Amino acid sequence: MSVPFNFATSIESALQSAATSLELDLSLFAPEVRTADPRHGDFQANGVLPYAKRTQQNPRALGEKMLAALPAELLAEFDVAIAGPGFLNFTLKPATLDRWLTTYATEDSLREGARASQAEAGQTFIVDYSSPNTAKQMHVGHLRSIVIGEAICRLLDFAGAKVIRDNHIGDWGTGFGKLIWAYKRHLDAAALEADPLEEFERLYKVGNKAADEDESVLEAARQELVKLQGGDEENLAIWKRINEVSLEAFQKIYDQFGVKFDYTLGESFYNDKVGQVYQELSDLGLAEESEGALVVFHPEHPRFHKQPFLVRKSDGAANYASTDLATLLYRTEHFGADASIYVIDSRQSDHCEQLFLTAKKWFEKTNRKLPRLEHTSFGTVLGENNKPLKTRSGENIKLRDLIDEATERAAQLVATKSGELPADEQAKIAEIVGVGSVQYADLSQNRSSDYVFSWDKMISLEGNTAAYLLYAVARIHSIFRKLAIDPSDAAALAAADTLETPTELALARKLAKFPDALRAAVTPLRPHMLCLFLFELAGEFSAFYSADKVAVDEPNVRARRLRLCARTLLLLETGLHLLGLRTLKRM
Incomplete structure (x- = not known):
């Protein structure tokens, strides 16, 4: 029996089918399936109550009819109960969770599931x-x-x-007239060689100031722009040079963020x-x-x-x-x-x-x-004074300087926690943690809001941070490393039996909610919804790992707990890569 990738969409489809069989007015009925409070189940369908109100029916009675009309295939996957005035609560059966964990065992299978269930596909x-x-x-x-x-x-x-x-x-416009005017008269060749963008910014300020103070300079700058737009070879060559070195400098930063x-x-x-x-x-x-x-x-x-x-x-x-x-x-x-x-x-x-x-x-x-x-x-990055983040002198902070400082601060954290590692490995970890911390601190915020940039909160092993999640990934890798098992080795997990303990089941239920988090992030283009899921997943894993020993003697218990470790690792790494972060096997 196949298992759906996204259980919420399978419930929606089943409810629509039930509504059709009951001859409900489909223009008025919406399943309204959402993730439930864990005390009540995994998913809750709230569409019966508004439909009953619109059509003047008893919502509880209509809920009972809907439950009776649900397809057998869905009832094989869920325990379904009616709560209150017609709310339908769906709880995944342990065997269904087992099959989901077995079916979606690789990034490719997760991707195939996503592409089969997302409206954006194609x-x-x-x-x-x-x-x-x-x-x-x-x-x-x-x-x-x-x-x-x-x-x-x-x-x-x-x-x-x-x-x-x-x-x-x-890469076009009136500013280039002033820049080319200054380039021809005030260029510092050594400065251009050392730091082209610094020199271009200086030249623009020189040209802009001169044009503001002298009308003849302003007119000369306009003529340089006219020559550029007219295809003058000298001005085109300068313009191309400016753009080439600019793009080269930009790409160095893009490379650190994994952007191409x-x-x-x-x-x-x-x-x-x-x-x-x-x-x-x-x-x-x-x-x-x-x-x-x-x-x-x-x-x-x-x-x-x-x-x-x-x-x-x-x-x-x-x-x-x-x-x-x-x-x-x-x-x-x-x-x-x-x-x-x-x-x-x-x-x-x-x-x-x-x-x-x-x-x-x-x-x-x-x-x-x-x-x-x-x-x-998206909103603005604020300093701790709740004003747009700038240097103490009031200038914009250069992005390359921000990345350098993040890496330096991460290096201090790495040295404290993993000082026994070789220096080159510490440096690599620091760069990944530093850049990832900047990325994740931004992405974990609702993009519509401003947020306060705080180094202490950003580069920390506590709270919803990149360092916390990267450490969770590294910790799971260490579990497999100590047991000399590859996390992707299906044979090592083949003996897994049905989930049993409360913490095993809680972790499995959270893993199976990945498709809902993905949909919540993709459709409205809000990455912070995936960040929230990953943070909660790491917390659920920590609770499981504290309660249930993995390296037990019983082969079936050991295998099923290793499978939970492997799937948690898969979703954490997949999710962080979707956010643009690099991950680590050791930290």
């Missing part, structure tokens, strides 16, 4: 994240987009979506594509001239009826709106995107809403299919 998702400006160093303000965006990509891929990672860098983009299509890529946007929006009557600029009005919108969407500036130059509309069209036509996900901070909410509203009207008038457009917004 769809093409473009995920737009990171998107720094070239000629500038990435700082802490770029952190959330990188780690949240990468986790979303991995989750969607695991769920069966075709994921295309696009780094929509800022499929495409890096910056604003410059769309420079020759914005003309079509202007033309179509104008021809369709969606855009109009206003004070020399091209704008789109949305008079029906309660907030934007007096706030036009500027798609071309009065001097004829493109802006974010122009290139974003051109990007959206390109992604739809070139990549066949079913969904385009924008991992951008919440301060850009108005821009994204106007962008999506304009695109909807544009695509409707041109009979194009509009992909799902979603602004996956």
Whole structure:
């Protein structure tokens, strides 16, 4: 008998089938299956009560009818009871848990189960994240987009979506005129060789200050930009050099976070594509001239009826709106995107809403299919003063400096706990724990919220932290290492019999909730739901390991407890990898 990957969806399907057999109005009935309080079972279906109220029936009586109409296949997997006014509580039978643990024993089997049960499977998702400006160093303000965006990509891929990672860098615009002007006059070749982005940032400040103080410099900078946009060889060569070294520097940070983009299509890529946007929006009557600029009005919108969407500036130059509309069209036509996900901070909410509203009207008038457009917004990283995290001097903290400090702090923790390990191994562990701590501290927060960045809480073996979870993984590896068994060795677990003790059953029930955690993270694009599951799983494992000795003499008991260890390890490692973290076998 096969066992479903996601029990909640199998209950939903069974309840829909029962509702059909009872001739309920399916337009009014929703199963409303959710994870239950462990005291009442594993899952609870709450849809009977609202349906009974709408149709003026006795909810308890209707619940009894639903229970009687449930398919035999479902009743073979669950003990089902009615509670209160028609709530149906489902408790997985130990034999069902045994079969689930046996069936989903590898990452591949988990992936196959996810792809068979997730609505995102088979769809093409473009995920737009990171998107720094070239000629500038990435700082802490770029952190959330990188780690949240990468986790979303991995989750969607695991769920069966075709994921295309696009780094929509800022590599065009008026700032390059000032930068090129300063590059030609004030370049420090030695500084460029030592730290290119530091030198580019210095040159931009020099050019910007000079342009502010001298109108002739401002005009010269404008001319440098005109030459660049006109294809001047010298200026194009400087511009390409700036972008090449910028991308090289960015990739060093991306490598530490395990990020590799499929495409890096910056604003410059769309420079020759914005003309079509202007033309179509104008021809369709969606855009109009206003004070020399091209704008789109949305008079029906309660907030934007007096706030036009500027798609071309009065001097004829493109802006974010122009290139974003051109990007959206390109992604739809070139990549066949079913969904385009924008991992951008919440301060850009108005821009994204106007962008999506304009695109909807544009695509409707041109009979194009509009992909799902979603602004996956996130809050701000705050210091312990509850203000945006900055250095003491008020400057943005460079991302590379943040990673270096995290690694240094993790090294102190590793030296305290594992000082007997060789120095090179300690350094490797420290780097994984340090970077992982930065990632996990961000991902474990609801992305919509601001959060306070705290080193003491972040790099700790206590609480919902990367170090705690990485240590749990390493501890399970040590169990198998001491017994000279490979966690993936099915033969070593073959003698496992049916789960028996309360802590065995509690751990197995938590393991079987992985699909629900996955769905809760993937569908609304909220990685923190997976973080919460992993933290709770590690806690459940700790309770099991404290109560039930693994290395017992009885072969069947030993095998079933080793199987629980192996499955916990599998889900912890799989989950952490989905979040973008690297794991350790020794810590």
